[in-house]
Amino acid sequence: MAGSxxxxxxxxxxxxxxxxxxxxxxxxxEMWRPFxxxxxxxxxxxxxxSKIIKVPDGFDYELYNRNDINRIxxxxxxxxxxxDSACRCxxxxxxxxxxxxxxxxxxxxxxxxxxxxxxxxxxxxxxLLSPSTPFFFNTLYDPYREGxxxxxxxxxxxxxxAPTAVSHxxxxxxxxxxxxxxxxxxxxxxTRYVDAVLTVPKGTLFPMCGMNLGFNxxxxxxxxxxxxxxxxxxxxxxxxxxxxxCMKVICDHMGWGVxxxxxxxxxxxxSNPFVNLKKEYKGIYWQEDLIPFxxxxxxxxxxxxVQQCYIELAKQVKEKLGKVDPYxxxxxxxxxTWIEAWDELNSSGEKSSKSTSK
Amino acid sequence: MAGSxxxxxxxxxxxxxxxxxxxxxxxxxEMWRPFxxxxxxxxxxxxxxSKIIKVPDGFDYELYNRNDINRIxxxxxxxxxxxDSACRCxxxxxxxxxxxxxxxxxxxxxxxxxxxxxxxxxxxxxxLLSPSTPFFFNTLYDPYREGxxxxxxxxxxxxxxAPTAVSHxxxxxxxxxxxxxxxxxxxxxxTRYVDAVLTVPKGTLFPMCGMNLGFNxxxxxxxxxxxxxxxxxxxxxxxxxxxxxCMKVICDHMGWGVxxxxxxxxxxxxSNPFVNLKKEYKGIYWQEDLIPFxxxxxxxxxxxxVQQCYIELAKQVKEKLGKVDPYxxxxxxxxxTWIEAWDELNSSGEKSSKSTSK
Numbered sequence: 001m002a003g004s005x006x007x008x009x010x011x012x013x014x015x016x017x018x019x020x021x022x023x024x025x026x027x028x029x030e031m032w033r034p035f036x037x038x039x040x041x042x043x044x045x046x047x048x049x050s051k052i053i054k055v056p057d058g059f060d061y062e063l064y065n066r067n068d069i070n071r072i073x074x075x076x077x078x079x080x081x082x083x084d085s086a087c088r089c090x091x092x093x094x095x096x097x098x099x100x101x102x103x104x105x106x107x108x109x110x111x112x113x114x115x116x117x118x119x120x121x122x123x124x125x126x127x128l129l130s131p132s133t134p135f136f137f138n139t140l141y142d143p144y145r146e147g148x149x150x151x152x153x154x155x156x157x158x159x160x161x162a163p164t165a166v167s168h169x170x171x172x173x174x175x176x177x178x179x180x181x182x183x184x185x186x187x188x189x190x191t192r193y194v195d196a197v198l199t200v201p202k203g204t205l206f207p208m209c210g211m212n213l214g215f216n217x218x219x220x221x222x223x224x225x226x227x228x229x230x231x232x233x234x235x236x237x238x239x240x241x242x243x244x245x246c247m248k249v250i251c252d253h254m255g256w257g258v259x260x261x262x263x264x265x266x267x268x269x270x271s272n273p274f275v276n277l278k279k280e281y282k283g284i285y286w287q288e289d290l291i292p293f294x295x296x297x298x299x300x301x302x303x304x305x306v307q308q309c310y311i312e313l314a315k316q317v318k319e320k321l322g323k324v325d326p327y328x329x330x331x332x333x334x335x336x337t338w339i340e341a342w343d344e345l346n347s348s349g350e351k352s353s354k355s356t357s358k
Numbered sequence: 359m360a361g362s363x364x365x366x367x368x369x370x371x372x373x374x375x376x377x378x379x380x381x382x383x384x385x386x387x388e389m390w391r392p393f394x395x396x397x398x399x400x401x402x403x404x405x406x407x408s409k410i411i412k413v414p415d416g417f418d419y420e421l422y423n424r425n426d427i428n429r430i431x432x433x434x435x436x437x438x439x440x441x442d443s444a445c446r447c448x449x450x451x452x453x454x455x456x457x458x459x460x461x462x463x464x465x466x467x468x469x470x471x472x473x474x475x476x477x478x479x480x481x482x483x484x485x486l487l488s489p490s491t492p493f494f495f496n497t498l499y500d501p502y503r504e505g506x507x508x509x510x511x512x513x514x515x516x517x518x519x520a521p522t523a524v525s526h527x528x529x530x531x532x533x534x535x536x537x538x539x540x541x542x543x544x545x546x547x548x549t550r551y552v553d554a555v556l557t558v559p560k561g562t563l564f565p566m567c568g569m570n571l572g573f574n575x576x577x578x579x580x581x582x583x584x585x586x587x588x589x590x591x592x593x594x595x596x597x598x599x600x601x602x603x604c605m606k607v608i609c610d611h612m613g614w615g616v617x618x619x620x621x622x623x624x625x626x627x628x629s630n631p632f633v634n635l636k637k638e639y640k641g642i643y644w645q646e647d648l649i650p651f652x653x654x655x656x657x658x659x660x661x662x663x664v665q666q667c668y669i670e671l672a673k674q675v676k677e678k679l680g681k682v683d684p685y686x687x688x689x690x691x692x693x694x695t696w697i698e699a700w701d702e703l704n705s706s707g708e709k710s711s712k713s714t715s716k
Contacts, residue, residue: 113471136649137564139526139618140533141552148550149543152536153565153599155649156642168497175498178510185507192506194499194554201562206495207511241511260497284514291494291513 010038011125016099018121019091023047025054028105033058035109035119039101042091044069047083064090076344079337084230086239088210093342098218099128103265104211110172110266113193123263124167124214127197131161132257134202141196141261165220165256166247169212170194171267176209178237178284179277182270197261202252205294208244212265219256222306223247225338228331229279235327236279241287242331245294250309253299282325289324293317307339314339368396369483374457376479377449381405383412386463391416393467393477397459400449402427405441422448434702437695442588444597446568447696451703456576457486461623462569468530468624471551481621482525482572485555489519490615492560499554500617523578523609526602526618527570528552529625534567536595536642537635540628555619560610563652566602570623577614580664581605583696586689587637593685594637599645600689603652608667611657640683647682651675665697672697 018036020026021044029036033056041061045053049065069090070077080090085104092100101121110118130144136158143150143159150159175190200206215224223246226239251258297316303309318332376394378384379402387394391414399419403411407423427448428435438448443462450458459479468476488502494516501508501517508517533548558564573582581604584597609616655674661667676690 137558137562137618139528139564139567140548147546147548149533149535149539149546151565152534152539152567152595152638153602153645154536155645156538157646158649170497175507176509177507178512180514181507181510188505188507190498190505192553194552195550196552196554198556200495201559203561204495204559206497207509209497209510237510244511260495280510287511287513288515291516 011122012099013038015097016101016121016125017042017091017095017097019044019088019095019100019102020105021046021085021088021091021102022053022105023051024105026056026105027054028108029056029059031109035121039121040097042095044087044091046085046087062094064094072345073341076337076341079225079228079334079341081226081229081233081239082231084233084236084239085210086226086229089224089226089239089243089338092217092221092224093345095217096346098216099125099214100217100221100224101214102210103213104267106268107171107211108266108268110264112264118263118265120169120212120263120265121214123197124169127167127259127262128164128214128216130164132164132199132259133158133161134199134252134255134257135162137201138198141198142259145197162255162257163216163219164259165216165251165254166208166258167214168206168208168244168258168260169214169263169265170261171209171211172264174267174270176207176211176267179273179280180284182273182276186270186273193264194261197259200248200258200260205245205248205291206258206260208240208247210240210243211267212263213240219254220247220251220306222339222342223250223310225310225335228327228334233327234325235282235286237276238280238283238287241283245290246310246313249294249297249299249313250306253303253309254306282327286324289321293320307343310339311336369480370457371396373455374459374479374483375400375449375453375455377402377446377453377458377460378463379404379443379446379449379460380411380463381409382463384414384463385412386466387414387417389467393479397479398455400453402445402449404443404445422452430703431699434695434699437583437586437692437699439584439587439591439597440589442591442594442597443568444584444587447582447584447597447601450575450579450582451700453575456574457483457572458575458579458582459572460568461571462625464626465529465569466624466626468622470622476621476623478527478570478621478623479572481555482527485525485617485620486522486572486574488522490522490557490617491516491519492557492610492613492615493520495559496556499556499619503555520613520615521574521577522617523574523612523614524566524605524616525572526564526566526616527572527621527623528619529567529569530622532625532628534565534569534625537631537638538642540631540634544628544631551622552619555617558606558616558618563603563606563649564616564618566598566605568598568601569625570621571598577612578605578609578664580697580700581608581668583668583693586685586692591685592683593640593644595634596638596641596645599641603648604668604671607652607655607657607671608664611661611667612664640685644682647679651678665701668697669694
């Protein structure tokens with residue numbers, strides 16, 4: 001192959017969509033060109049649908065704006081958030097691929113400590129294609145990685161691991177802090193490259209950030225609902241958190257794994273902490289009730305599909321979190337609508353129409 | 359202070375003992391001199407008590423051989439293993455300090471990726487003096503470390519953390535593999551320096567290795583019993599695992615944290631895999647029962663001290679693991695003896711006598 005100009009086929013080329021929520025021209029894709037160009041992009045345009053989003057030449061994409069979402073989902077479009085990056089989950093719904101990678105448009109290619117550009121997507125794919133270890137902790141981190149293995153004392157019956165549903169990547173430069181922490185530590189930057197991937201153990205919740213996230217859509221897609229955020233809602237910036245907590249409870253029930261760690265992307269710009277505080281402040285006190293709720297949530301054995309699990313969770317949200325705030329009753333209803341819409345779009349072999357294609 | 363020849367007082371100088379189990383002269387201490395010399399060492403001599411163990415000049419130490427252990431504990435000495443590094447836990451018992459650091463005599467000073475020698479003890483002390491986060495996972499690892507914090511979505515009520523009971527350090531070069539893995543991968547070396555400390559979440563078990571281990575003796579000391587191993591026992595190389603599983607169940611019950619990750623030491627030499635296989639093989643199949651046992655072990659609310667927890671755990675070991683093998687009945691009795699001996703040595707203000715002191 002030496003001297004050949006044939007590009008190697010990228011991993012999972014025909015099995016993975018990249019989902020990008022945005023309100024602006026996607027110039028950030030230029031830096032990702034060598035890594036993303038051979039994949040298909042699903043762009044979910046947030047905000048004013050009359051605005052034209054420019055996508056750099058050479059990318060294969062479909063783009064949905066609010067009008068498309070309303071047309072495709074009809075009344076069920078109410079479950080998709082507006083003026084919030086939570087709208088990205090519409091892209092998960094219309095994809096027909098096995099895997100999804102989603103990334104924010106203010107994220108750039110990071111460098112590893114040797115100065116090499118990090119192919120984040122490739123690392124996510126590695127994470128998703130190798131098993132997880134949710135039932136017992138391996139002190140040398142990912143035992144399936146080259147040069148590593150299970151350590152002494154790790155039960156042999158658990159060494160086959162579990163299917164991996166989610167790969168949660170991290171961020172160099174601007175860390176994913178909440179508004180109070182942003183306000184207190186405006187200059188803090190994440191400069192530490194931790195060369196590890198690890199499985200979040202069964203029974204443990206974590207804060208899932210949607211900035212740099214891969215998942216197996218065939219396994220866990222219907223649980224990746226990013227909730228009701230933004231326009232007309234009392235809360236923002238909890239879309240990915242909500243999805244992460246629901247998803248984790250369901251993965252634990254189904255016996256699937258969730259990884260966090262590598263790959264890093266370069267998060268270029270901190271969002272405005274004052275704006276964030278306004279979006280977050282209800283979430284900051286609600287989460288004190290949400291975490292105990294999700295920590296103690298139990299799904300009955302009868303729930304054997306993600307859809308069944310999710311509908312059951314919606315029921316429990318309504319019953320138990322409805323007392324915290326009426327917002328959660330509305331959210332629980334939207335969770336049910338989301339599953340109905342998911343099944344509608346995903347039961348037939350038909351591909352939903354789109355406004356722009358290349 | 360520039361130009362001063364006064365050495366800075368090492369952290370916790372009067373509050374920490376270093377415990378070393380050994381069968382040979384402690385030449386390895388030469389490399390540790392700059393880091394250990396100002397601390398007190400407790401050396402537990404394993405095997406033939408007539409053999410003289412040489413300790414390099416300048417170290418402050420006490421040394422116990424089998425005769426000392428028998429003399430100090432009387433009939434209760436039966437709970438301390440012979441011809442196995444499990445004997446090290448005798449050192450935890452006779453110490454009167456708040457913290458313990460224990461290290462194997464084939465472990466040397468490792469270097470970080472910048473080529474600097476790693477002060478492992480200093481990192482353990484940092485780990486032990488800062489809180490843990492067992493109740494929720496922080497994706498940027500230790501939130502108390504400089505340059506890090508809790509990420510968005512981490513409940514504020516949990517940000518004070520929990521007291522840290524144990525700091526489990528790792529190993530570069532020879533990884534801590536079981537005999538089958540050693541046999542299959544004789545050339546594997548751990549070369550990956552993962553720059554992270556993380557809390558093993560509540561409810562999650564892990565394989566605790568005794569090679570490079572710090573703990574708060576005042577908090578968790580009575581649970582750090584390394585079991586019956588070696589001479590006259592059907593098993594070896596599960597001493598630290600046993601302690602780790604018992605300790606973790608008790609820390610989870612008490613609301614304390616256990617950290618793993620940094621610091622690394624340089625593990626110089628793999629032990630003989632054939633000898634290890636002989637020691638381990640019963641453990642390898644027993645652990646398939648042990649892990650579910652410890653994963654489902656529940657301690658009643660009435661257990662409010664580590665001693666009470668440990669006695670209760672011994673009872674459950676006898677009841678439930680006694681069916682797996684009669685060895686566990688003997689082990690459960692030894693667990694009770696250990697607590698009796700611990701309380702005997704630790705209730706009065708008297709310091710137990712020793713054979714050698716410097």
